Amino acid sequence: xxxxxxxxxxxxxxxxxxxxxxxxxxxxxxxxxxxxxxxxxxxxxxxxxxxxxxxxxxxxxxxxxxxxxxxxxxxxxxxxxxxxxxxxxxxxxxxxxxxxxxxxxxxxxxxxxxxxxxxxxxxxxxxxxxxxxxxxxxxxxxxxxxxxxxxxxxxxxxxxxxxxxxxxxxxxxxxxxxxxxxxxxxxxxxxxxxxxxxxxxxxxxxxxxxxxxxxxxxxxxxxxxxxxxxxxxxxxxxxxxxxxxxxxxxxxxxxxxxxxxxxxxxxxxxxxxxxxxxxxxxxxxxxxxxxxxxxxxxxxxxxxxxx
Amino acid sequence: xxxxxxxxxxxxxxxxxxxxxxxxxxxxxxxxxxxxxxxxxxxxxxxxxxxxxxxxxxxxxxxxxxxxxxxxxxxxxxxxxxxxxxxxxxxxxxxxxxxxxxxxxxxxxxxxxxxxxxxxxxxxxxxxxxxxxxxxxxxxxxxxxxxxxxxxxxxxxxxxxxxxxxxxxxxxxxxxxxxxxxxxxxxxxxxxxxxxxxxxxxxxxxxxxxxxxxxxxxxxxxxxxxxxxxxxxxxxxxxxxxxxxxxxxxxxxxxxxxxxxxxxxxxxxxxxx
Numbered sequence: 001x002x003x004x005x006x007x008x009x010x011x012x013x014x015x016x017x018x019x020x021x022x023x024x025x026x027x028x029x030x031x032x033x034x035x036x037x038x039x040x041x042x043x044x045x046x047x048x049x050x051x052x053x054x055x056x057x058x059x060x061x062x063x064x065x066x067x068x069x070x071x072x073x074x075x076x077x078x079x080x081x082x083x084x085x086x087x088x089x090x091x092x093x094x095x096x097x098x099x100x101x102x103x104x105x106x107x108x109x110x111x112x113x114x115x116x117x118x119x120x121x122x123x124x125x126x127x128x129x130x131x132x133x134x135x136x137x138x139x140x141x142x143x144x145x146x147x148x149x150x151x152x153x154x155x156x157x158x159x160x161x162x163x164x165x166x167x168x169x170x171x172x173x174x175x176x177x178x179x180x181x182x183x184x185x186x187x188x189x190x191x192x193x194x195x196x197x198x199x200x201x202x203x204x205x206x207x208x209x210x211x212x213x214x215x216x217x218x219x220x221x222x223x224x225x226x227x228x229x230x231x232x233x234x235x236x237x238x239x240x241x242x243x244x245x246x247x248x249x250x251x252x253x254x255x256x257x258x259x260x261x262x263x264x265x266x267x268x269x270x271x272x273x274x275x276x277x278x279x280x281x282x283x284x285x286x287x288x289x290x291x292x293x294x295x296x297x298x299x300x301x302x303x304x305x306x307x
Numbered sequence: 308x309x310x311x312x313x314x315x316x317x318x319x320x321x322x323x324x325x326x327x328x329x330x331x332x333x334x335x336x337x338x339x340x341x342x343x344x345x346x347x348x349x350x351x352x353x354x355x356x357x358x359x360x361x362x363x364x365x366x367x368x369x370x371x372x373x374x375x376x377x378x379x380x381x382x383x384x385x386x387x388x389x390x391x392x393x394x395x396x397x398x399x400x401x402x403x404x405x406x407x408x409x410x411x412x413x414x415x416x417x418x419x420x421x422x423x424x425x426x427x428x429x430x431x432x433x434x435x436x437x438x439x440x441x442x443x444x445x446x447x448x449x450x451x452x453x454x455x456x457x458x459x460x461x462x463x464x465x466x467x468x469x470x471x472x473x474x475x476x477x478x479x480x481x482x483x484x485x486x487x488x489x490x491x492x493x494x495x496x497x498x499x500x501x502x503x504x505x506x507x508x509x510x511x512x513x514x515x516x517x518x519x520x521x522x523x524x525x526x527x528x529x530x531x532x533x534x535x536x537x538x539x540x541x542x543x544x545x546x547x548x549x550x551x552x553x554x555x556x557x558x559x560x561x562x563x564x565x566x567x568x569x570x571x572x573x574x575x576x577x578x579x580x
Contacts (some may be wrong), residue, residue, distance in 0.1 A: 065372035145553040148539045267435045
């Protein structure tokens, strides 16, 4: 197990390096410098600014400087929010995004797995059809269409829930964003669970368990659930990435001051270091969470470790 | 193997064709155009007066014509992007699968590494850093979506390579390049068609996501994502500005997903449940 974990950890390093190099090169291939848009500065002032931000050094040296900063956990200063570092900005905005994302993921897992299992147990029943139709709809409708429509009907027309973030401080303001973020994931997980549950339930060891006189619920809980969860577990990586992407939209629509909203603002402001910092941060997060998923996979399914 | 015998393919394909046809011809039949503003008719609801089938937006522009234009842009972006990913994915996958051995292992290792990248953030970065133009959007989205195609084509090629007809071609001295293009590629068409159909909705999603964030198609041009973005700002007083483009976007995505599922049933008997 230790060997497997170490191998996975080593495997993540080239991916991370590729992320950093690509993001760095893209930002530096940008036409014009980060301060070009402002009124023309005297040449020596411009040179001073370039020196302060190390923009006068050759590119490889700048990259090494950025990399050594990263290794110490330093993402550099923000170009637009002059008095803040990228670290401070991410540190201020991320906890909220993390809270939303974690709640959405938990909701998606609980609802998706239960709905998928229920559909698998009554294959081709009305319940199965309803769940699958809902799942296809959930997969097809993008978050940025679902979110405003839910706001329009549940918040503006019926006034059951608050529409924006700042209109209240109660926990009810979390309900709509979390549901919107979770919806497509509930749909995917329900489909995955249904398919793999149907597959597992037809295996010999399930028949043996049934032959021993165990009830359906006991068979599912003790024997079928664990093997049926493997495809869902390997979907966790993409699901995390999708929730991060979705959070950009959800935070924008609901006016939540999280990292996603910062990212969109930074993209609009052309705050290169902040955009670069957030991309590197998100990418590292996704790679690390994928690593955790991989290791968990090895824990649940010992066969994977052998390979 | 009858395509039209499958009801899912027939219905979803029919709806997609119908929408595409209306988007193509609709603007010619309407007396309005997508650009001209009319300040007497700001945010007027859908009606048959003056052929304002979908109402007008906050600048008094005709939303029917704009929506049709948006569908055109969305579909063209999606189809071109899917074509880019098709070319890259099939070439990459076929070479890896046909050459095999160490080359295959190295090429697939690259795909595995790229899989772990959060591409959407790189696309956003690309849009921020460079001038926004449609061509770049096509290429960026296409460059994101070829990985699945490469994996599937490689798997299929690996098994085709061992078949007798390939061995026969090789014995007759046919060059490797010719074997790939004349003997293996035609056998990949079924699976490729299925995955292109499933790539199109993904490309639509990326394009509309970018346009929604204001990073994609720029005014006065429009796409379904850009229309939804504009609709969100007007939805409290004028819900049609959100519901019509949002609904159409969802309908198109759903049809492509169903079409892909249906085609998979037709081409790949193993997937029939």
